[in-house]
Amino acid sequence: MLTLSFILLFCLYLITAGLYIFVVHQSELVIIENPSLAIYETLHEQHSSNILCPCSQISVPYDRFFNVTFLLHQICTSSLVSSARLDYLTLLNTNRLPSWTSSDFARDFHTYGASYFQFVATFCLFARINIEDAQRVFVSTQFINNHLPPQSVLLQQIQSIFESFISQTRHHFTWLVNWIEVATMIDNFLTGENTNAQIIIDSNGQVIINDVTYMVVTKITHNSLSSSGRCSCGIEFDQCLLKPIIYTNGSNRLDFVQLFDELQVGCIPIIGLYRTTFDWWYSAT
Template sequence: MIKNLFICNTEQRIINRLHFIFLLLILYFIFLFSAFKPKLVTVQIIKPSLSKYKDLLQEHSYSLQCSCSQISIPYETFLNIEPHFHDLCSSQFISDEWIHYVYGEGHLSRRFSFDDYRYSAPGQFLLLSSLCKLSQEKVNHTLSRLLTSYFINSRLLSENLLIEQIEIILNQLQSTTSNSFLNIINLIREIIGSNMIMSTWSTNWEYVTESAFSDYLPVHTAPVSYGECNCGLSFKCTQSSGDMMSGCYPLESILQTKLYCFYDQNCIDSNGNFTSLNMSTLEKSQFNLDSTIESILNNLMIEEYKTNLSYENYFNQCQPLSCLYTYIKTHDVTQTIISLISLYGGLVIITRCLSIIFVKIYEYKKNRIKPETLQQNT
């Protein structure tokens, strides 16, 4: 019975057998190609919730993309930033009580020499207070402008990416704000120093009488020297006065003062008369105790930014319309079978035509009369 299946006595049987073989081979190769070839599948989720989005992000973090219905989102709707300034800016050293204490009874020029920091101490601490206020105003104004501006992005960012973006924006903002602030401060310092404007404390220039026997006591000004540095040549001359600094200008003196002195009462108040001075209110900071006040000012007197970011508010403001993700699907036997069923009718016709064509060509070549055969017959 099996042998009879492969015996082809007629042309029609040959066509049927060849048709069956062609159809079987084509279906087999299509099945192998379709069922085991990896396929890239794209799935769309319409208006996902936050919980659904987080689930999708865990499963398809590399391919998930969501488009926002609102491209521009106000920062203040999802972000809050509080700058934490150095404790010096809230300490007793910038208080009126402390400044009145270091000023004492006045007549500082009679009580101290020009190279004693206590001679210009009231001016130094007044300047420290002003620098703190100016930096706070600058930072708060800049942050206020940022929070009222808009975060623009057409895609929904994951929480980690959003935090990274905010950190980059804050770093850029701090850099530009610091440069802008310091450019103004340095411009003022250069204008005052280059024009050799005399300090009200007479720490850079002093009056010298020309003759002790003149009725009019004519005087001229002479530059003050601090060590080997002459205020007539450089307005940034300073020298150590204990652990504090004295110099041509109180501003230059306070900027070159080391931070550690503000943590030691013996350094800043050697007599210990200011009993209400509480050094314990100053906490350790990110700045090294050997840092100068100028290095802290370069950072706008900021210790850190405390950011409070609400990702839920950001997601609600973004209102994603849809999310797309892709994944690779393999061994889809069911889908392949369905595809083969849909192709079966067309394959039957094609393989039938191919079988007929091959059989006709075979029969034609088989039955064609050759010239050699004709010569033998004659």
């Protein structure tokens, strides 16, 4: 009798469990053709674990939904590096400047102004080429996904993609600048303005290259010059900096019209550029 009761109860349990599973967990497949974004978002909120929206294309180039633009630093579009200004600076006859304007603490700005801003313009060009190349690769990259992700996930993916693009572009430009810096310093290039060495051709046509030393100037006025010692471009090329000055027509090395504390002239151009600030260009005075 007990056995029969157990069997009846067990069968009743199986019938009840089967009905529960069938009624409660029965699902229905509903297909909605071409839903709008609003409908999809509503359905996703209500059925986030069950909704499935396959894409008609699993890969789409970034330029279908990304618009990548960039702006270079203002100096790269300013008159400082314009072709008209560079042409004007190169036309200046530096041979008419007195020899004493090339001292061991300063240089007349006219002697290297053209090459200095041509160097700045070159770096602006490098930056533009670097970004444009990265931009072309970026917009042609394929975004691959076989199902439509929810908006929150898609926005996170887009943010991650942009951050990766910016980081890689910066890294590549930094690598380029570091390569230029290393190549310039290791190969010991001689500058045309004789700032890192003194190049002399003697009467026999022999080229003589001598090291140069500069005064480490701390302050210059029309009446005084203070220095903290001397440095050698052959040994301390990253520490030697000359002051850019526009001299008057007199014969006094401290008789100048303009002193550019913001600009620096190094033994090699890239060192001076690293130490330069261009805030003065945006000042009304």
